[in-house]
Amino acid sequence: MSIAVHPDKQMTGVGSTLLGWVIQFVRKAGAHKLEVGTGTFGYQLAFYQRQGFRVTSIDRDFFITNYDERVFEDGIQLLDMLRLTFDYQENRV
Template structure:
């Protein structure tokens, strides 16, 4: 397990580490993807990063989990990966943790020689702006994705999610 040292862009209250996918926190994973079955399919074989609270240590001594980022290889995994899950505990949102998690993942993908990072998200909402601020661009629309792949409708601010936007970041 490697850790990103605390620095000017990482407040001392938390730090980013790599994580074994088997240890990924379900309470966070289900914030971003409410389908436990879907998460169970993509979690094995993934690369995970965790944001951990520095002041609140767990019995393992690693710090309480406050954020998670899960990526999987596409195809041979040499050129393209997909961000499958990105979540930060509600109490810790809007503190730069999500950006730090994703920037750490982007840096590692670049170091591996990956050329593109993809993500699928709803066609509206804060998460779309989050990815666009970090340089992702819309490349496709999967019509009715949320209607066809989730048994329970997904709502945000009184609007039902139906279509999924595919975004890509060229690394």
């Protein structure tokens, strides 16, 4: 599943509010951890880290293997995907 905020609404707190709701919803459903995947650089990585997610693994060549067209961010081709995990025991939310 993918989530995104329209560029016109980025940096307004909408994404943080949305992700906060998801974190709480999944916690209430009984999960111990929540995992997301993102590119290896860029604002998305810092966004998830600010919310308490930590890098737990790397899927090498993910964007090459799973996308028909090359994916670029800031003029750089994305190759690998970082998996980040929110651990409810560590974050105590």
